[in-house]
Amino acid sequence: MAPSRSSRNSLQSVDLRALDYLASPSANLLCPICHSPLITPVQTRCLHTFCSACISLSLERSLTCPVDRKDLSHDDVTPAPIMIANLVNDLVVLCPNREKGCEASCARWLVESHVREDCGYAMVKCAKEGCDGMVARKDVDEDCVHEAVECEFCEFAVRKLDLESHLRECPKLSSECPHCAEPFLNPELSIHIADCPAEIIDCPASHFGCPYTCPRSEVDNHTGSCHFIALTPILQLHTERITTLELENKTIRQKLELLIPPRPLPTPSSSSSNPQDSSTNTGSSSTTRDMTSEMQDYTYHLYSEYEQLRSDVERLNAQIRELDVKQDMARINEGLRYNDEMTGMRAAINGLRMQLHWLVASRRDAPTPNSGGAGGAANRVGAGSSTNDGRRMSDSARQIVKL
């Protein structure tokens, strides 16, 4: 009996597009039109996938594919592969009655039957015969809440369902003012609360920092002497200017972020390069101090890097100079050595030249090779030296020259 009664349900269909998903679904499973996981997925001739309802609506307005604008007709749309449909139907969704208190979650294809048959927070027809009201399924076995009952104070007929909220504002009932504890009839209470003289209120300039509070009836005594109220116009002006500047600052920061890539964080060694500065700014608020010290850290980091680079360059300069000197020395030494060698060579060449001269001269003085022996012999004989040996010696000398 119970199931057949509770299966009567006004929420015959669940709006699948309004469902919330347990985990955010993959972007590939979203319809490009409704941005929800596909519902009854279909595929176009150009291989794009949409919800069946979405692409039909779109084709009513324009016969093109919404993604690539290619021509498309209703005939070009076919059901998408079953696998895609299964993928989206298996996504886990939260019960649409979650706000009323249902904590159930299930696969999307099961959510309709959950709401229709199981969900205790779905509205079903009231069990009382002849009653057309709706009631949450979990309360269906209670007494009918749609019967009219009379309010015992104002004699006004209200439904049982609404009795509780009625009692809070029944015009014949009075409630206590939360500030002065005096009873007022409900319709008059809100008017009274709005200016109850006993209510403790803040100074009108409390948003500028005045800590003073007092009952409403005494606030006039304070406003006359409050410094904050006296300063209100100028404070107001400053607040407005700060707001404008903050806005401007935000825009500039956005532009800067676009222009400059995020900078590397300063290394710990560089931040300690100038220790006395981290202790100088202690008076300002913590956020600005953080920012300034961060800026300073960064500046010191840059500065130390700059110093390091400068010393590097100096070192390199010195090395280059040293190398220059070394090379000069080497060149001079080499030059000296070459000079010596050249002198030696020159001496050797001179020696050779002398020998050549002597040989040429001796050859010019000698007769032709055939008669040379006789001439030479005659000379030598004439010189009176040992005859045969001398001739032979001159012969052999001539041959050496030839070689």
Next chain:
Amino acid sequence: MALPKRIIKETERLVAEPVPGIQAVPHEDNLRYFDVAIHGPTQSPYEGGVFKLELFLPEDYPMTPPKIRFLTKIYHPNIDRLANWSPALQIRTILLSIQALLGAPNPDDPLANDVAQRWKEDEPGAIATAREWTKTHATP
């Protein structure tokens, strides 16, 4: 009528991951109505200006395009032209297109005919006027 999920999603994303140089804030009492501020692109005559627009999502959005109107006076040959709408586009893409259009005016597809004419005949003059209007009307 309840707000479609798509509009809620788009709004959430616009707030969570704003497009650089574009702010779009929905009205609290009407979530289909957005106040938009677009910063003029750098190296365009609109640089330094902040242009306020109103954007309204009609009942059948995304089947029909959003309605956009410039609230700040702007000297531009083709402002607020929304041809070629497709439901696969979204608020952020449309605002990006407008920002891009500010960077590259196209006098061959004009909406404001007199501006387009001037842009064709005397481009430096037109750019100077655009810059001047930006300074007078769009500088916060």
